[in-house]
Amino acid sequence: MSTANQREFINRIKMALGKPFAEPRQTEDLFGSGMSAETRSILERVKNRSAADRQKLLETLLEAAQPINLKVIYCDDIGAVTAGIAELVRTKEPEWGSQKSVAAWQHPLIESLNLPDALSGLGVPVVFADLRKTDADSLRRRISGPYRFPFAVDSYRRYRAQPDYRRLKRALRPVKMGSAGEQRRPDQLHDIHLRAQQNCRYRSHHGSRCAWSPGSARLCKKF
Amino acid sequence: MWPRPERRFKIRCCKGRWLICRIFGRGTAESYRQLPEGPDLRLKAHEIRMKTIENLDVVLETLAANIRKNGGQVFFAEDGQAAVNYCLEVAQRHKVRRVVKGKSMVSEEIGLNAALIDSGIDVSETDLGEYIIQLADETPSHIIAPAIHKTRHDVGSLFADKLDIPYEDDPPRLTWIARKALREKFLAADMGTSGCNIACAETGHIVTVSNEGNIRMSTTVPKVHVAIMGMERVAARLEDHDMLLRLLCRGAAAQNMATYVSYIGGPRAVHQADGPQEFHLVILDNGRSRILADKEFREMLCCIRCAACLNVCPVYAKIGGHAYGYAYSGPVGAVVTPLLVGINRAKDLCLGETLCGACQEICAVNINLPRMLLALRSKLAEGDAAWGVKPVDRKEKFLFQAWSWIMRHRGLYDAAARLGVMGQKFLTPTDGMIRRLPPPLHAWTKERNIRPLATESFIRRWKKGLQ
Numbered sequence: 001m002s003t004a005n006q007r008e009f010i011n012r013i014k015m016a017l018g019k020p021f022a023e024p025r026q027t028e029d030l031f032g033s034g035m036s037a038e039t040r041s042i043l044e045r046v047k048n049r050s051a052a053d054r055q056k057l058l059e060t061l062l063e064a065a066q067p068i069n070l071k072v073i074y075c076d077d078i079g080a081v082t083a084g085i086a087e088l089v090r091t092k093e094p095e096w097g098s099q100k101s102v103a104a105w106q107h108p109l110i111e112s113l114n115l116p117d118a119l120s121g122l123g124v125p126v127v128f129a130d131l132r133k134t135d136a137d138s139l140r141r142r143i144s145g146p147y148r149f150p151f152a153v154d155s156y157r158r159y160r161a162q163p164d165y166r167r168l169k170r171a172l173r174p175v176k177m178g179s180a181g182e183q184r185r186p187d188q189l190h191d192i193h194l195r196a197q198q199n200c201r202y203r204s205h206h207g208s209r210c211a212w213s214p215g216s217a218r219l220c221k222k223f
Numbered sequence: 224m225w226p227r228p229e230r231r232f233k234i235r236c237c238k239g240r241w242l243i244c245r246i247f248g249r250g251t252a253e254s255y256r257q258l259p260e261g262p263d264l265r266l267k268a269h270e271i272r273m274k275t276i277e278n279l280d281v282v283l284e285t286l287a288a289n290i291r292k293n294g295g296q297v298f299f300a301e302d303g304q305a306a307v308n309y310c311l312e313v314a315q316r317h318k319v320r321r322v323v324k325g326k327s328m329v330s331e332e333i334g335l336n337a338a339l340i341d342s343g344i345d346v347s348e349t350d351l352g353e354y355i356i357q358l359a360d361e362t363p364s365h366i367i368a369p370a371i372h373k374t375r376h377d378v379g380s381l382f383a384d385k386l387d388i389p390y391e392d393d394p395p396r397l398t399w400i401a402r403k404a405l406r407e408k409f410l411a412a413d414m415g416t417s418g419c420n421i422a423c424a425e426t427g428h429i430v431t432v433s434n435e436g437n438i439r440m441s442t443t444v445p446k447v448h449v450a451i452m453g454m455e456r457v458a459a460r461l462e463d464h465d466m467l468l469r470l471l472c473r474g475a476a477a478q479n480m481a482t483y484v485s486y487i488g489g490p491r492a493v494h495q496a497d498g499p500q501e502f503h504l505v506i507l508d509n510g511r512s513r514i515l516a517d518k519e520f521r522e523m524l525c526c527i528r529c530a531a532c533l534n535v536c537p538v539y540a541k542i543g544g545h546a547y548g549y550a551y552s553g554p555v556g557a558v559v560t561p562l563l564v565g566i567n568r569a570k571d572l573c574l575g576e577t578l579c580g581a582c583q584e585i586c587a588v589n590i591n592l593p594r595m596l597l598a599l600r601s602k603l604a605e606g607d608a609a610w611g612v613k614p615v616d617r618k619e620k621f622l623f624q625a626w627s628w629i630m631r632h633r634g635l636y637d638a639a640a641r642l643g644v645m646g647q648k649f650l651t652p653t654d655g656m657i658r659r660l661p662p663p664l665h666a667w668t669k670e671r672n673i674r675p676l677a678t679e680s681f682i683r684r685w686k687k688g689l690q
Contacts (some may be wrong), residue, residue: 006287009299011281011510012453014546016516025281030274031425039462068482095406 089124099123141150242301243371250477250584258469269589271463272525279515282424282459283506283568285356285612289427293489295502303333306505308337310416310449311342313503317447319344319369319413322587325431325438327352328366328528329451329507331550332563335416347408350438351401358385364544366530366551367475372543386462405437415499419452420471421527422504428488429504433480440486445476449501450487455515455524467527474529474587510563517609519598523558525588530555532582532592538575543632547572554582560593566602566612573599603619618663643676650675 016020035043050180051058065072075081086101102119104110116126148211165210253264272420276283287297300306314322322344322647326630330336336357339346348357352370356363359381370378379392382400391397409648419429431438441547442448458464472478491498514520533553544552546593546632549560566573573596582592615621629635650657656672659665667673 003287005301005305006284006297006299009454010280011286012282012301012508012512013515015315016512017277017280019280025278027281027285030278030281031285032460092589095403219521
């Protein structure tokens with residue numbers, strides 16, 4: 001990246017400030033060196049915090065979490081944490097689809113919870129996001145694939161009336177997804193490609209592509 | 224009798240805005256009081272900001288060097304067009320079709336959305352308020368709460384109309400609907416754009432603040448992240464930065480800390496799976512260096528756009544953000560907009576403020592906005608070659624000079640008042656109000672009635688009372 005425009009830009013600022021262009025500037029005063037005494041004292045206080053202080057902080061957290069709907073579950077040991085998470089998984093519904101799954105951070109503390117075994121009874125897989133091993137692109141493709149690529153509609157019902165987007169939505173059955181390999185309702189699709197039959201009265205719609213507004217239960221008509 | 228629907232709408236909006244602004248304003252004042260350092264932290268922050276602004280050349284060079292060291296790319300844009308062109312160039316290079324956008328007033332300032340849409344790119348606002356505004360095809364009416372002028376019923380009708388769903392006015396349900404639509408946009412996006420609340424030169428990172436997590440999604444999920452910042456939105460040291468961040472959250476929403484604070488220090492590293500592959504920071508001038516060059520207005524660059532001044536401004540509470548006509552509204556807009564777009568062009572903004580001083584009292588970095596409003600008015604009255612300001616109205620200036628002279632001479636003032644009382648008999652007061660004044664004062668009664676002068680002055684009545 002060229003820095004030519006940077007020089008020009010900085011020179012304009014220097015001119016606005018009435019500072020000489022060539023003269024080097026002192027920056028020690030501006031950036032300082034290391035932490036201030038205030039910051040150091042805060043860090044010292046954190047380091048030497050007693051168990052009673054920590055308990056007090058936990059109580060403050062419990063109190064402060066309530067108004068912002070943050071549910072803090074107090075657990076005495078690792079087993080209670082695992083049980084608490086399993087209970088959450090059991091009672092909570094997934095945001096999309098019906099398959100529950102848990103994504104966990106690869107961390108010794110979380111690994112010690114032994115979540116895969118605890119959740120196997122519920123049929124819920126646990127995926128550890130190991131940032132060192134996972135290929136970013138394949139992960140991105142796996143997650144965003146269903147929303148980026150068009151899917152084939154493998155079956156549709158014939159309808160004779162003028163293409164009507166609401167009727168079309170009703171007519172389409174759950175379809176097989178090209179890349180995800182699972183069934184989805186049409187209103188969960190991002191793009192739908194329609195292929196009209198040759199004898200269709202409305203030839204202008206032959207092979208037309210309709211953009212699906214995700215989650216909005218309608219087909220955009222701009223294409 | 225009920226007023227007409229549009230009038231009812233205006234009353235409702237005004238009432239809602241007033242209420243929300245009052246809650247925010249009071250909360251902000253209280254949150255300053257609860258600071259461990261006390262409310263005087265604002266004064267310290269002002270000092271720090273001024274020091275940074277007066278060394279902006281060094282600070283920006285350090286920021287650029289550290290961002291590049293972290294693997295990011297930095298572009299210095301002289302004006303809005305240069306910034307937009309750079310964003311389009313990045314988008315074209317990566318064959319971008321869909322962009323998700325975190326809330327950014329600077330992108331409103333340069334018209335980034337329109338430029339991306341014109342290039343055939345699908346742009347989705349991801350802040351809930353901005354999403355509502357985008358669906359309604361409107362502009363933000365508040366710096367941090369862009370849809371503050373909309374009620375839940377408005378949003379329900381809008382969603383029903385634009386998203387083709389049954390009408391719903393339960394806020395959690397409406398939020399859920401928006402969330403569902405937006406999640407899929409995040410996953411499908413090729414590029415994310417955001418603003419920058421404060422950058423830190425020492426470490427080479429930017430910080431974005433949100434309460435919905437949308438900016439974190441916009442900046443980490445897509446492959447490319449482009450952040451745009453005004454050149455003044457930078458702190459030299461991490462300690463300064465953290466102090467400003469605390470004040471920003473208090474000023475903006477009376478929060479000790481925003482729900483999501485993201486420190487973004489470049490693209491993801493080779494061994495990381497998370498984050499964008501490319502990170503671009505666009506540093507924008509767009510008229511700011513001109514403000515920097517004028518010592519009278521340099522202080523304006525200390526602003527961290529927390530919008531606390533909007534929440535206490537009686538003018539903003541009455542007229543709302545759209546009336547300002549530009550990206551920045553409220554007292555901050557009344558000063559910064561004329562300086563960015565031309566003092567004559569946006570003269571109504573600085574002339575319309577009340578000078579009550581509430582904006583300075585609540586300002587997170589204690590900017591003396593009333594002083595600058597007066598300075599702008601003075602330029603409009605006298606003209607200013609450096610800013611290219613033409614005097615607004617010689618006639619008005621003459622009238623005020625005459626008025627000032629009369630006020631300083633008691634005898635003349637009393638005589639003029641008596642003449643006025645006699646003269647107003649011919650103005651046929653209706654219901655005790657004067658409907659029309661003769662030229663050159665007729666403009667005063669164009670859109671309002673005024674009370675007639677009292678037949679007896681206060682001093683005369685007071686003296687009578689004493690006797």
